[in-house]
Amino acid sequence: MxxxxxxxxxxxxxxxxxxxxxxxxxxxxxxxxxxxxxxxKDEIIERRKLVEVSQVYSETSRILKVVSKVGPSCNQSLLRGVNCGTIAKDIEEYSRFINEHSSHFTDFFENKARELCEQLHPNIETLSEAKTFEDKKSAGKNIYYKINAFMPFVKQLSDEKKENVATN
Known part of the structure; x- marks a missing residue:
């Protein structure tokens, strides 16, 4: 056994x-x-971030074209018939949009998107309330130059996100 x-x-x-x-x-x-x-999961997150940053880049390009109507190259004859209130509203919506996506622009304690939003607020009000050509052009130029200065940061982040997704 x-x-x-x-x-x-x-x-x-x-x-x-x-x-x-x-x-x-x-x-x-x-x-x-x-x-x-x-x-x-990480790749999906990176692709979503790429899409969001690409949207910010696209919106920044679009809003620059809108603001250029009252920007540095406008003159009295070009400004005739332009509704500055509508342009101010578009810029306000753009500001809200980039603030919503501002988490993508944090670099240590500096956030270029939030900075731009804060800088645009008084200019949006000024443009909306402007009556004279000089006031409209001054507000338009300020807004245009601030958004244009933000564009390289958006482009750089967009390129980095594209490269990051491409290497994964």
Whole structure:
């Protein structure tokens, strides 16, 4: 009887060892799957950020064209018939939009998007309330130059996000 018990014990030990090896292999596969899932999640997040930064770049280009109607190159004849209140409203919406996406522009304690929003607020009011050509042009130029100065930061971040997604 002891021979059967010995064989059963040996077979049981082999089965336990086999089960442990199988569990170890499956745990490795699960770890690899978790790592792949985390990698895919990170890539999805980076692609979403790229889309958002691209939208900010596109909106910045668009709003520069809108502001240029009252910007540095405008004159009295070009300004005739231009509704500065509508332009001010577009700039206000742009300011809200970039503030919403400002988390992408944080570099240590400096945030260029939030800075631009804060700088635009008084100019939006001035443009909206401007009556004379000089007031309209002055407010328009200030807004134009501030947004134009922000453009390189948007472009740089957009390029970095594109490169980051391309290397993943």
């Amino acid at each position: 002891s021979t059967i018990e010995t064989w059963i014990s040996v077979v049981g030990s082999i089965a336990s060892i086999g089960g442990a090896v199988w569990a170890f292999i499956e745990a490795g596969k699960a770890a690899n799957s978790a790592t792949k899932a985390e990698s895919v």
